[in-house]
Each structure stands twice: as structure tokens, then as C-alpha cells.
Amino acid sequence: MLKFDFTNLFSDAIVNGISINDIKKYDEIIKNITKKIDDNKPGFLEIIFSRKWIDSVLDLKDFIFDFDNLVVLGIGGSALGNIALQNTLRPFNWNYLSKDERDGKLRIFVIDNVDPDFVASILDTIDVHKTLFNVISKSGTTAEAMSNYLIARGILENYGLNPKKHLIFTTDPEKGVLRKIANEDGIKTLEIPQNVGGRFSVLTPVGLLSAYAAGINIESLYDGAKNAYSKLSNPLMKNPAALIALTHYLYYNKGRNIAVMMAYSNKLYYLADWYRQLWAESLGKKFDKSGNEIKVGQTPVKALGAVDQHSQVQLYNEGPDDKIITFLKVEKFERDIKIPSVHNNEEALSYLQGNKLSALLNNELKGTENAILEHGKPSMKITFPQINELHVGEFFMTYELATTIAGELFNVNPFDQPGVELGKKITYALMGRKGFEEYKITKNGERIEI
């Protein structure tokens, strides 16, 4: 299982810190919150106790492995989990390997933006005859996912290819235009459970299809998620999700309104990217559950060690006391490289020569962790014994639970995102979508033309 180390959150050295006694005062509150979550399991938790979602993907085995490429078209929660799974659990050169080297599994591309240079460069790379497009959208209305769907379908039709054979939609079981098109055109679909929102959907078919297509063991992901769940009813000091939520909440109340997740692993960096949406959209809210204006939210920031030691750590150490940092560490990397002894007479290089890169990276982590502490800033650490499905699944579920618990502490609804609507509506108006004319931007009473 993952190893959680909260020690450096409670040190006397921390400026305006919190103590274990401060934490223990929340024993009862946390017990009630976790019981409430367990008794009324949110959708993202409920799914791991059913085979339905895994089986719906495994059933597609014969269909999927005929292709060479899977291109995911989605954005936000309909893409970040796929990107995280691919980058943590497959080597970075995966898409460059031959089909044999990939053991017959698919290359995975995720088009999660509408930057034409980006979209075109991926479309240029793939042979459309050997490509399956997985359009993912819970709502089936998101402009970015829908425009990329239209482009993909246009290409298929230009090539004279049957869209039914090259498309699969992952969407709401009943609602939305994707469901409608699928019903009309006989396109294969996977369901996103209605009670699971985008940013909590990585362990639904949203994340499972591309993971399975790339040969990731999706059953182990679920086992890892269950390991995280098994600690939900633990006493507070042995309950990682509750401790993450509570310590971030308490430090937020002491002015630490930035939560940095600093991964000492290029692979785990993508988990920090996934976490950013989860923490930001779930907890950044104008109103509490009773409708009072509160404007809360902790800004999640991702960082990469050792790279950002040479970019961000100056600020973390000496800047304002507004951050709480989470380090992600890998104990045993899949590969390692020994630094050769090339310059035997160079004193300045001798400490490096003969050592392994993993040792250097993890000692850099230790160095930064201690420096951060000496500068009076709180940090915690999550250690992955190895990067595998079990630990990645546990990470996802731990943070989904932590976010839900934090929602209770902040007294906000972690499952909605009303604040993203206005921008979407203005975009619709600018793009000429019927019914959204009133959202067109005005300046001194005059419409801005596009």
C-alpha cells in the first residue's frame, strides 16, 4: 500500500502550525463525516463494488485489439484521468514502440484541447484506418469534445470509413447528443454512471477503456481503490484521506491557500495534474451548502522534482506562508541508471560517479523536504513502493475520498461546478449558438463582433 507521512505537518518549526492535539479535536467530526460517506456511498465509491464497469470494457476485447491507435477526444475529467493512467503506468516511449513491443496493445493519444496545431499534429501521426476514436463526454455537450468528434467523424467519412467501426462514445446512459447519435447511428457506447461527475470518473469506463487498450490491469486499479476505501473507517490518525482533508482545511484557515503537489517522478507528475482539477473544481466555491456566500478554495499547484527545485523552491522556502506541500516519492523505480565514473580525478564530480539516478533524485527530495521544514513550511509525503496499478488506484480513491471529506469540512458541495458555466455560455454566444444571444459580450452597450 501507499505510505503516508504526515510528520512534517505537525513540527514545532512550522510558522503558525497545527499540532496533533488540534487534529484530535476533530476526532468525532471526522468519524461522523466518514460514516456519512460510507453509509451513503457517493457514485465514485459505489462503482468499485460492482464488476459492471470493468466488464463493460472487457467485453469489447475483440473489437479494440483490431486497432493500432486509440484516440481519446474529451476534456477535463473526461481526459485527465486517461492522461494520468497512460503516463504513470506505461513507459513514456509507449507510442513509439512497435506493435510487437507493445504486445499487441494500442497506442494512446488524448486530444484534450482545440488548439489546431495540437489537434493537427496528432491527426497527422495516426493512420485513420487503424484508429479507434473514443469520444468521452458526460454531458455530451462540451464544445471542445464535440468539435473534435465532428472533426474525427468528418475524416472517417472522407476516407469512406464506416463511423460505426471506428467510433465509441463514453457518455451518460440516457442524456445528451452523443447518446442520441449513438442510438440513431448504431455506434458502440460505454456508460458513465449518472451519479459520477467528470473529475471523479477515472475508474469508470471514462478511464478504463484507454487503460485496458494500453494493457493496463484495470482490475488491479480497483483493488488499489478498495485498499484506499478500507481505511475510510479507521481512527483519524490512521486514516490518510481524512488526514489529508483535515490538515489542508486547517492550514487553509491559517492562510495557506495554496496546495502544492510536488512529484519526484515524471510519471507521478500526471497524477498531480489530475489532482489539480479534483481539488480546484470540487472545493473552489462561492456559496456554502446553505447558500451563504463564502468564496473558499485552496489553489492546487503541480510541481516536478528535481526540475522545480531550480524554478519554484526559492519561492516555497522564502516566500509567503501560504502553501502546504505534498511530496510524491517513488521507492523503487522500474528502471535505474548508474552514473559512470568518467572523470576519476575530478573532485567536484566524484560524489555523483558510481551512484544511481534514483538515489540522487530521492536525496534531492530529502534535501528539499528538510529545507522546506527548516524554513517553517508544512509538508507531507506519499511514497509509492513502486508505480503500479495497485498504488495508482489507491491514490485516485484516497484523493476522491479526501476531496469529499474536505467538502464536508468546508461545508460546500464538492460535486458541482456552477462557476464554469458562464464562460461556456459566452463562448456559445460568440460562436453563434442559438439561444445564447444574451451572453454575447458587450462593451459600452455595443456588441463586440467576432
Ligand SMILES: O=P(O)(O)OC[C@H]1O[C@](O)(CO)[C@@H](O)[C@@H]1O
Ligand atoms: O465530460 P464533459 O461533460 O464533456 O465535461 C468535461 C469537463 O467540463 C466540466 O464540466 C467543466 O470544466 C468539468 O467538470 C468536466 O470534467
